[in-house]
Amino acid sequence: MTITITAFERSPDGGKGLARDTRVRWVLEEAGLPYNVRPVSFTAMKEPAHLAIHPFGQIPTYEEGDLVLFESGAIIFHVASRHAGLLPDDADARARAIMWMFAGLNTVEPPILELVTVKFTEGDKPWAKDRLPLVRDRIRHRLGQLSARLGDATWLDGAFSAGDLVMVSVLLRTRPSGILDEFPSLAAYVARGEARPAYQRAFAAQLAFNTGAPANG
Amino acid sequence: MTITITAFERSPDGGKGLARDTRVRWVLEEAGLPYNVRPVSFTAMKEPAHLAIHPFGQIPTYEEGDLVLFESGAIIFHVASRHAGLLPDDADARARAIMWMFAGLNTVEPPILELVTVKFTEGDKPWAKDRLPLVRDRIRHRLGQLSARLGDATWLDGAFSAGDLVMVSVLLRTRPSGILDEFPSLAAYVARGEARPAYQRAFAAQLAFNTGAPANG
Numbered sequence: 001m002t003i004t005i006t007a008f009e010r011s012p013d014g015g016k017g018l019a020r021d022t023r024v025r026w027v028l029e030e031a032g033l034p035y036n037v038r039p040v041s042f043t044a045m046k047e048p049a050h051l052a053i054h055p056f057g058q059i060p061t062y063e064e065g066d067l068v069l070f071e072s073g074a075i076i077f078h079v080a081s082r083h084a085g086l087l088p089d090d091a092d093a094r095a096r097a098i099m100w101m102f103a104g105l106n107t108v109e110p111p112i113l114e115l116v117t118v119k120f121t122e123g124d125k126p127w128a129k130d131r132l133p134l135v136r137d138r139i140r141h142r143l144g145q146l147s148a149r150l151g152d153a154t155w156l157d158g159a160f161s162a163g164d165l166v167m168v169s170v171l172l173r174t175r176p177s178g179i180l181d182e183f184p185s186l187a188a189y190v191a192r193g194e195a196r197p198a199y200q201r202a203f204a205a206q207l208a209f210n211t212g213a214p215a216n217g
Numbered sequence: 218m219t220i221t222i223t224a225f226e227r228s229p230d231g232g233k234g235l236a237r238d239t240r241v242r243w244v245l246e247e248a249g250l251p252y253n254v255r256p257v258s259f260t261a262m263k264e265p266a267h268l269a270i271h272p273f274g275q276i277p278t279y280e281e282g283d284l285v286l287f288e289s290g291a292i293i294f295h296v297a298s299r300h301a302g303l304l305p306d307d308a309d310a311r312a313r314a315i316m317w318m319f320a321g322l323n324t325v326e327p328p329i330l331e332l333v334t335v336k337f338t339e340g341d342k343p344w345a346k347d348r349l350p351l352v353r354d355r356i357r358h359r360l361g362q363l364s365a366r367l368g369d370a371t372w373l374d375g376a377f378s379a380g381d382l383v384m385v386s387v388l389l390r391t392r393p394s395g396i397l398d399e400f401p402s403l404a405a406y407v408a409r410g411e412a413r414p415a416y417q418r419a420f421a422a423q424l425a426f427n428t429g430a431p432a433n434g
Contacts, residue, residue, distance in 0.1 A: 055366035056324050056359065067309045073323055074316035092284045099291035102322065106290055107273050110327040114334075122351065127344030134339065142273065149272035 002036065003028065004063045005075075006053075007209060009039035015210035016176070017203045020072040021060040023169035025202035027076045027162065031083035037209060073105045073166065080162035087162055100156050100163025108146060109170045111138045115177060139179055143171075147183045154192065168193030219253060220245065221280045222292075223270075224426060226256040232427035233393070234420045237289040238277040240386035242422055244293045244379065246415035248300035254426060290322045290383065297379035304379055317373050317380025325363060326387045328355045332394060356396050360388075364400045371409065385410030 005028075007021035021037070028035050044050055045057050053061045054070040062069040062078070069075050077098070080086035088094045114135045122128055146167075150156060155164045171190050174180040181187050193199055222245075224238035238254070245252050261267055262274050270278045271287040279286040279295070286292050294315070297303035305311045331352045339345055363384075367373060372381045388407050391397040398404050410416055 051362075051365075056320070056362050058324075067312060069312060069316050071316050071319040071323065073319035074312070077315060077319070078312045095284060095286060095291070095295045098294060099286050099288050102288040102290035102294070102319075103273070105319065106288065106322040106326065107275075109323065110330060113327060114331075117331075122348075125344070125347075127342070127348065130342075131339075131344065145268075145273050148268070 001065045003033055004036045004038055006038050006040045006050075006059045006061045007206070008059055009041040009044075011206070011210045013210075015207040017206055018173050018176075019059070019206070020169075022202055022206050023072050023165065024060045024062065024075050024079075025205055026169065026199050027079045027086065027165055029198035029201045030086055030165065030196075031079050033079065033083070037205075039209075073101055076162055076166060077101060080165075086165070088158065093158060096157045097161035097163040100161070101166045104163070104166035104170045108142050108167065109173075111135070111142055112170065112173050114138070115173075136177065136179060139174060139177075140182065143174065143179065143183050143186055147186050150185055150189060152185065155189075160196070164189075164193060168199075218282045220250055221253045221255055223255050223257045223267075223276045223278045224423070225276055226258040226261075228423070228427045230427075232424040234423055235390050235393075236276070236423070237386075239419055239423050240289050240382065241277045241279065241292050241296075242419035243386065243416050244296045244303065244382055246418045247303055247382070247413075248296050250296065250300070254422075256426075290318055293379055293383060294318060297382075303382070305375065310375060313374045314378035314380040317378070318383045321380070321383040321387045325359050325384065326390075328352070328359055329387065329390050331355070332390075353394065353396060356391060356394075357399065360391065360396065360400050360403055364403050367402055367406060369402065372406075377413070381406075381410060385416075 005021060005024055008019055011019040011021075013019060025035070040050055040059055045054075045059070051057055053063070053068055056070070058070070060070075060072055060075065062075040067078075069078060087097050118128055118131050118135045122131075155161065156167060157163065168190050171180060171186060172194075175190070180190060194203070222238060222241055225236055228236040228238075230236060242252070257267055257276055262271075262276070268274055270280070270285055273287070275287070277287075277289060277292065279292040284295075286295060304314050335345055335348050335352045339348075372378065373384060374380065385407050388397060388403055389411075392407070397407060411420070
């Protein structure tokens, strides 16, 4: 069955791989699944046709036959739960890998997203400059805790899993701010994720999509 | 196997049911699973013994034999995936129910959590008063989108699921601000969740825990 995902017609990051379609491309590459990409403009994103697929007017979405999903975590889970190598077979280890997916999205990513709020959404406000250090410190607090847990392990819990795929994708968003490099063990963890062939294919695909000829997957 | 969860020794909300142990109590009640509660003080929460269980120093956690989980979404998923009635049997419907769990935690909850930042964490900052309306508007934007998707349906996608359990729990946090009641269909949706016997038992248990004699589950 053909898989179609959506992505920004042109990502605001110009192809740095920080938009959420990259993590979905990554899990699809890990699973060895071909996929099509349908570009969505910022205008179309807020129109009824797209809102029928994604009620919050965002990307990515995932269509496969009658199944329509939005929310990158849910798409990653859907793919990971049906293909070997992304979630452990052992029940307890599997629960922990899923735990890291939720932790990445609900505990680590929210303070990181505040960088967008303070720099862009509220970038013209008089408090933006004074707030930025507070937002950065809250990110550092979370990354410090994560770094302590990771220790000198290669991945968060045994073999690479969808939990690492999510966490690496979330942490990547802190690289442009310089914060990621303040935590060498996390920077190395992210680099291990980026070194995976599946990530490299996903990154190259989004880069071509965002910088190439008229985007059409 | 005995299940033990952790909760605030005394919840900052004084028993309004907004701390994240309530959603875990709720799913355990839906599944008909007995559980113990271990109180954790704000001091103990940041100490090595608790950090070994929860690397981000929060509650709730979940212990069942050798399995140790943190992150409420992961705990809810773990319970829901092993007990009837919380996730649909049909594969596509199941993927969508899980999608709503992720949407609740990663798309709807983050702007709501900013209320805590603006009111408390940054409550003493000179910008707090001017920022509050912006934070409230961002919550309204999300709730408007969610309300449009819910329409006049009873639950988000067919029968009640763990997706609704998460979403209702997240939306409850907007009630004290008055924002929930600006969206009558969402307020009614939340009320339907609260009317479930399992929620009522969970709420009563956390209330007793937070207002009763020395807390001990």
